Amino acid sequence: MTVYFIGAGPGAADLLTVRADRLIRHASVVMYAGSIVPESVLESTPEGCELINTARMPLDSIMETIASYHEKGIDVLRLQSGDPSVYSALAEQVRRLTDLGIDYEVVPGVPAFAAAAATLGHELTVPTIGQTVILTRVSGRASAMPEGEDLDTLGKSGATLVIHLAAHDAERVARELEPNYGAECPVAVVAYASRENEQVVRTTVEKLPQDIAAAGITRTAVIIVGKVLSATQFPDSFLYSDDRPRDEHGRTIPCVH
Structure with a gap:
């Protein structure tokens, strides 16, 4: 059993990553915060998928729910708005999962x-x-x-x-x-x-x-x-300059000082 922390992106369903979309389409259980994850992101969940709105659930209750599915061997998708690496409460959830011996995977999203x-x-x-x-x-x-x-x-x-x-x-x-x-x-x-x-x-x-x-x-x-x-007056980056030395494959030749 694995808990998948999925970055659901900023809200538009077509900004989900390919991996996130695939996992959602085959999910058995999806836990999401209804206050910040829009319903459009959930539209591709399969028939029979259990949707659990965690907006009013304390963290301990969320972990207890996950643990119950762990005992049944059922994977859980935990949808996080944006990307899980920023302001997602990922750290405290992962800490508890580690203590419980439950595997997890993080799927990045558009921040x-x-x-x-x-x-x-x-x-x-x-x-x-x-x-x-x-x-x-x-x-x-x-x-x-x-x-x-x-x-x-x-x-x-x-x-x-x-x-x-x-x-x-x-x-x-x-x-x-x-x-x-x-x-x-x-x-x-x-x-x-x-x-x-x-x-x-x-x-x-x-x-x-x-x-x-x-x-x-x-x-x-x-x-x-x-x-x-508001910046409009700035020099072009040297990245695309004609003066930048390149080899026959177009790769930059390092400057030696």
């Missing part, structure tokens, strides 16, 4: 930040403008942020920030960002990326609170902050 960037039509790493992307969030009910990972500290890097789980706290986000990014730094908010009810708000650090409130966005959104969002 929210990638879907948001695609919606915006932006690369998040632009030559000479920004080459670092930080995925973060703010302290909330789920857990506190470790020391040194607050927005003010991270903002000192000047890197592009992708802030998760913070749409409800936009005033605080703007307040902590302004000292390092400035009031006019571009910001993009993407809610429900890839879904029919997708929303996009383009604004600035200073106007973020009022604009996100006007749009009525409070959850299922990422806030992207950085100069890359």
